[in-house]
Amino acid sequence: MSSRGIVLYLHVHQPFRVRKYSVFDTAVNHDYFNEQDYGTERNNEMVFRKVADKSYRPMNALLQQMLDTHPDFKVSLSISGTLIEQAEAWAPDVLDSFKRLVDTGRVEIVAETYYHSLAFFYSRREFENQVEMHKAKIREVFGVETKVFRNTELAYNNDLAKWADNYGFKGILAEGWDPILGWRSPNFVYKPPETNNISLLLKNYRLSDDLAFRFGNKEWPEYPLTVDKYNDWTNASIADQPLINLFMDYETFGEHQWEDTGIFNFFESFIGKWLEGPENTFYTVSEAVETHKPVDEVSMPNTVTWADTERDLTAWLGNNMQQEALRNLYNMENDILRTGDIDLIADWRKLQTSDHVYYMCTKWFNDGDVHAYFSPYESPYDAFLYYMNAIRDVRFRLHNDHKTGGLNG
């Protein structure tokens, strides 16, 4: 029986981006997510088709091949509800290939909010609704139950862990951030404070980010990253420890790191190389927490995310535009839900996806690191402008169609 394993967890998500939606559309057109211009990154269908070709199709084929070739290979995926909807609409074959992966029994689906939202920080009721919706969608599409939870952007704190524990999840994912861990290693299972049955898996961000962020970077001193080198690093990191949690965006493969960086070949060779080690294996997230007992308690009273050097929520909630956008959105919650208007509720929820406020982030300007900012909009101000015009239209629909809510602002 193998004693140490890689926990590979990939996050699959696409938002419904708001189109160039002007004040002259507000109260007239309600198609916020339907950018007509096929030449922009705001066109959700265009982006999805592109990423499907570059990433989802080749990577799913490779994952299938790895599962067929290596009986010990396993992987965990979190797939947002908005991504599943897009795949259903524009690339059903991609969804089928995900289903085949899950059917092997060695691919676990991780729970999250259906709309990839920050609802936990605004409304516990809405948050639970979205976790339920996601569970139901995964059950419907893949026929499996989720058991381990991850929150949007890996935004985690002790309260979230307590909630997940009460809810019945047996595991939860978070960032393995040095200021929290101190001398401790992320390569163990931990326990959140004041919880009973839940275990905490912490991302090994160095080894994860070597692939997710640095792999194709020619300025990186370690470039090019060879399989042997990375295999040495992982073996050195794990030494006498049980796990390495490699958590990253699925789109690392083919989209963030393009095929010509050699990322697919690297992945294929590395899986084989790692499994050559007699003690080495892979775990799904559930297996990881079932196989290994928590060695210590890790407390995160403040919210920690997997983003930026700050590992906080400032990329999403750092400025007043972002806060105003979400405040306006969540203020409508009661009125929206009371309408029972399925389309209106769905639109309101699509506007909760965290990507929207990320596009409004201005902190890159202060850092002088404008290129770190990835957005389909010309500026954060444009992102905010179109979003607020959409919010006003939602408010208009409440008022006009359901005679409820005010039209202020």
Next chain:
Amino acid sequence: MLGWELPPHNSGGLGVACYHMSKALALAGAKIDFVVPYSAEHDIDFMTIHSATKLTPLERYGLGAYDSKTVINKALSAADINNLKDMRGVQKRYVRYVERWVKKHRPDAIHAHDWLTMEAGMRAKELTDAPLIVHVHATEFDRSGTENGNPLVHEIEYQGLMMADRIIAVSNITKSIIMQKYNIPESKIEVVHNAIDVASFNDGYVYDHRTYRYLEALKLEGFTIVTTITRFTIQKGLPQFIRAAARASEKYDKLAFLLAGDGEQRDELIELAADLGISDKVFFTGFVRGKQWRDAYSVSDIFVMSSVSEPFGLTALEAAHHDNALIITRQSGVGEVLNSIFRYDFWDVDVLADQIVGIATSDALKNELKNNVLHEYIKISWRDVADKCLKIYESIKSGVTA
């Protein structure tokens, strides 16, 4: 240094740019002789000012140096040097003055600003073999706002750009005009963005709420003041601005528009506002100077630069300094040095209207724009401009001695 104006005897941004650039260059150790085409007192001690004619600055204004419509059709050789009511006559006198002067004092470098002084620059280069730097603040394409413009001015610009050892463009927009319209190779052109002298604004100025009292009253009622401060010429794209004002007012009525300045389009703009039914929302101040000028920035919440073609656009930085959110056309060079602004294409009336309404209806957006742009314009200093100029002088000095 060959220029056409210096403050306070300036009609536009050219004089302001020349003043601050010269001052920063002098501080960095350059000895500058600056030639102007008129005689007047300047409160300037960091360089020597030479007057090429006995004209008063006001008489020189009458020549319409910036107005493409003024008839300029004579080659310099055909101009009457004694006719100082004629632009070409004054330019001929200016060239004569420069010729005489450089025969006695050979400069290390000749730095000529815009077409007005390019002929003098070329002549000085011919006589002294000193390197010629042509500094382009605006081309005839910018001034005319069209593809046409004055053919003689185009010709002078073309010659000046060809003869120059180096060309300084105030933005990438201007650089590409020089490359595309005048066929000048890219390697000859250096982009040096203008800056803003923040210190010159710290002169004890205090905003006077009484200057635009009616607008202040509107602000108390929750109105947002949208301003532009400019010459009312075709280059500035003001009819589109008025149209956007009308479009924005359809969606949000607590908007007032302040147009500070004057120019040949004034009557047309007043008429257009009336035709669109927004006369009560549009305020024309006429030409503003000094306090009225600064108070116009201060009363304003949103500053719009609507130019069809703006090589740089210093007023945008001045507006930012006076706490405005900025909306700038993509056709304006100043946008190249700022991130925290809205951009639009000068013809896109609906986009401008959307941005105005968006800012007016969200304090968060307005404050983010205002606060963030403050960190950006302050990074651009005339000291950097001077350093770049000095590097250019150095680079061609060595080239010429060979």
